[in-house]
Structures are given as structure tokens and as C-alpha cells.
Amino acid sequence: SQQGEEDPQALSIQEGENATMNCSYKTSINNLQWYRQNSGRGLVHLILIRSNEREKHSGRLRVTLDTSKKSSSLLITASRAADTASYFCATDESAQKLVFGQGTRLTINP
Amino acid sequence: EPEVTQTPSHQVTQMGQEVILRCVPISNHLYFYWYRQILGQKVEFLVSFYNNEISEKSEIFDDQFSVERPDGSNFTLKIRSTKLEDSAMYFCASSELLGNYGYTFGSGTRLTVV
Numbered sequence: 001s002q003q004g005e006e007d008p009q010a011l012s013i014q015e016g017e018n019a020t021m022n023c024s025y026k027t028s029i030n031n032l033q034w035y036r037q038n039s040g041r042g043l044v045h046l047i048l049i050r051s052n053e054r055e056k057h058s059g060r061l062r063v064t065l066d067t068s069k070k071s072s073s074l075l076i077t078a079s080r081a082a083d084t085a086s087y088f089c090a091t092d093e094s095a096q097k098l099v100f101g102q103g104t105r106l107t108i109n110p
Numbered sequence: 111e112p113e114v115t116q117t118p119s120h121q122v123t124q125m126g127q128e129v130i131l132r133c134v135p136i137s138n139h140l141y142f143y144w145y146r147q148i149l150g151q152k153v154e155f156l157v158s159f160y161n162n163e164i165s166e167k168s169e170i171f172d173d174q175f176s177v178e179r180p181d182g183s184n185f186t187l188k189i190r191s192t193k194l195e196d197s198a199m200y201f202c203a204s205s206e207l208l209g210n211y212g213y214t215f216g217s218g219t220r221l222t223v224v
Contacts, residue, residue: 048211081168096143096208
């Protein structure tokens, strides 16, 4: 897989359920970041996890990082309709370059 | 909360014309970037800029493209001789420092080349 590949490509769940998205990457990293993109809009930074961290929380978001498997997951708990968006992981290929995955399109059904 | 501002939000241009996309990064940020996203595809890195110089660029960023910081606030991307395949969302971003810091992205400029 390419650097920063997410799965699934699309996820549809009921409001209130938890959503889990996964990201795999190939090269070594200093950090991995997750971004959200509402349709036709810009990217919003959600959370950054450093390579020496295993888990990080921010509100309803929980990110894990497994550097041995070169993978990360983003968990959104108690999903809301407003969480409907595309979610991208991004890895730092260099100090000034992020490499984004294809993203996961998340749909929260009321 | 501080924002990265991009103008225009949508630009339509004839093939072969030059366009300038404008960005106002967050005032105390030192590093500036342009990314693009062709419809339905990944967000792709174009260029990073620091201290009035390009610090890194991708293979996409060829002689057709240039960036400039003409004054203390604006950061521009110029695309010369636009082609149909240049149609995409172009995102400007800035970051305060390097390393373990997230970027702040603008809302993007949708460029349509006809």
C-alpha cells in the first residue's frame, strides 16, 4: 500500500455509534496527523500523534499508533450527524512535506 | 481562532492563461505550503516555503508554477499557461514551527480550466 492509506474507503453508521478508521503507511515517521474535510471545504487538523506515543485523546477522538505495524487508527465515539466528512491521515515524509492518504468518507445517518 | 484565508474561492480560466491564487497565512506562522486536490483524488504536496525561499517542492511543481511572498502577509501561487489537468482545489497552509505541529489549511481555491 502507499504511504498513508486509509481503510475503509467509505463507512456509513448510525448516529450514536462509534466509527473507526484505519491508516497504514510505509516509511518511518516522526508523527502522524489526522485531518477532516467537509465536502468541498478545506482540511481541518484534528490530532497529531508523535512516533513515540501509542495513544492520544481529544474530546470524542481517540488515535492509536503502532509503529511496528506502521498503522494508526482514528476512533470517533458517540458519532453525530456533524461528523459526516472525509477523514485523512497524513505522515511527514520530510520536515516540510505531508503525504496524505485517499481518505475515508464517513456518513452518519440520523 | 486564527485562519488561513484564500482568495478567490473559485476561479475559472481559459486554457493557456495565467492565474494567481492568493493566500494570507496566519500572521505568526513561519512556514507556508501549497497543496492541491484533483476531484476525487488525494491531497498532493506542491511546495513548501520558508524565509522567502522554496524549501521543498514536488515533481508536480515544475516551471509552470511559482510562489511568492510579495509582502509581509500574502503568499501567492502562480500557474502559467494553464492546462485542463490543472483543474483542482488548491489549498494553502501554514505552520508556526516545524516538527510535531499540525498545519492550518485554508478553505481552498477551486480552479477550473476550460
